Amino acid sequence: MEKTFLMVKPDGVQRNVVGEIVARFEKKGFQLVGAKLMSIPRELAEEHYGEHKERPFFGELVDFITSGPVFAMVWQGENVIATARQMMGTTNPKDAAPGTIRGDFGLTVGKNIIHGSDSPASAEREIGIFFKEEELAEYTKLIDGWVY
Numbered sequence: 001m002e003k004t005f006l007m008v009k010p011d012g013v014q015r016n017v018v019g020e021i022v023a024r025f026e027k028k029g030f031q032l033v034g035a036k037l038m039s040i041p042r043e044l045a046e047e048h049y050g051e052h053k054e055r056p057f058f059g060e061l062v063d064f065i066t067s068g069p070v071f072a073m074v075w076q077g078e079n080v081i082a083t084a085r086q087m088m089g090t091t092n093p094k095d096a097a098p099g100t101i102r103g104d105f106g107l108t109v110g111k112n113i114i115h116g117s118d119s120p121a122s123a124e125r126e127i128g129i130f131f132k133e134e135e136l137a138e139y140t141k142l143i144d145g146w147v148y
């Protein structure tokens with residue numbers, strides 16, 4: 001089953017929208033496989049955002065993501081990587097459609113509430129850097145077409 005890494009950023013945790021964000025993915029039909037409130041060590045932030053190392057906003061990005069607790073999650077389900085990105089809305093909340101998470105809760109690109117993996121390769125990489133195997137649940141039983 002496809003999995004993705006999603007993370008409510010420090011601004012989302014401070015604004016008390018963790019529950020609402022979790023509810024949106026639950027109601028959509030995805031399954032929560034792992035979740036934890038955590039503070040990101042600087043080295044982990046630099047590894048997570050490694051592809052942006054040369055960008056002018058890299059320092060700001062790392063400062064922000066380490067500025068307070070984040071809510072890190074792994075979700076699974078059919079097409080979850082692309083669908084979660086659609087539910088998040090465009091990177092800049094200014095352009096994000098109403099009804100999306102960034103469209104409803106965010107204002108600026110630096111504080112855009114949520115992160116989500118953008119491909120199967122980044123999902124695998126990001127799940128691996130934030131979660132240990134034993135922190136992830138397995139849904140194994142199939143009853144009436146639903147996995148439990």
Ligand SMILES: Nc1ncnc2c1ncn2[C@@H]1O[C@H](COP(=O)(O)OP(=O)(O)OP(=O)(O)O)[C@@H](O)[C@H]1O
Nearest residue numbers: 057060061090091109110111112114115116117118
């Ligand atoms: N011009 C900018 N100024 C400040 N921060 C930025 C800027 N552009 C992007 N960022 C931050 O860097 C993050 C990573 O940018 P990227 O282009 O990978 O967007 P994304 O894939 O939608 O976001 P994320 O990786 O957080 O899901 C963005 O979520 C945003 O918080």
